[in-house]
Amino acid sequence: xxxxxxxKQEADNASDWKAKLGIKLFWLYCIIYMGFVAxxxxxxxxxxxxxxxxxxxxxxxxxxxxxxxxxLGLVYNHACTKKENEMNQKGAE
Numbered sequence: 001x002x003x004x005x006x007x008k009q010e011a012d013n014a015s016d017w018k019a020k021l022g023i024k025l026f027w028l029y030c031i032i033y034m035g036f037v038a039x040x041x042x043x044x045x046x047x048x049x050x051x052x053x054x055x056x057x058x059x060x061x062x063x064x065x066x067x068x069x070x071x072l073g074l075v076y077n078h079a080c081t082k083k084e085n086e087m088n089q090k091g092a093e
Contacts, residue, residue: 013087018080025072032068036061 012018039047039061047058 010088012084013090014080014083017083017087021079022076025076029069029072033065036065 040058047061048056051057051060
């Protein structure tokens with residue numbers, strides 16, 4: 001028995017653009033994350049200092065990384081949806 005996709009698959013005219021954007025956002029996140037790792041390796045005392053409401057910098061930075069990843073995901077989704085609509089509209093004409 002063959003199973004077909006649940007949703008109709010159409011050509012993705014924006015796939016190259018989405019891949020390039022994804023790689024750029026990945027490297028942006030990597031740079032921010034490398035800052036956290038560098039602090040953890042070379043400046044552990046800095047991470048122990050209270051930063052916000054008595055919470056140390058390690059916790060603030062770590063939570064910031066999580067929130068930043070979510071924001072990057074939302075930005076990626078929004079940008080890709082906009083580009084897909086734009087390029088698929090051009091392809092239909």
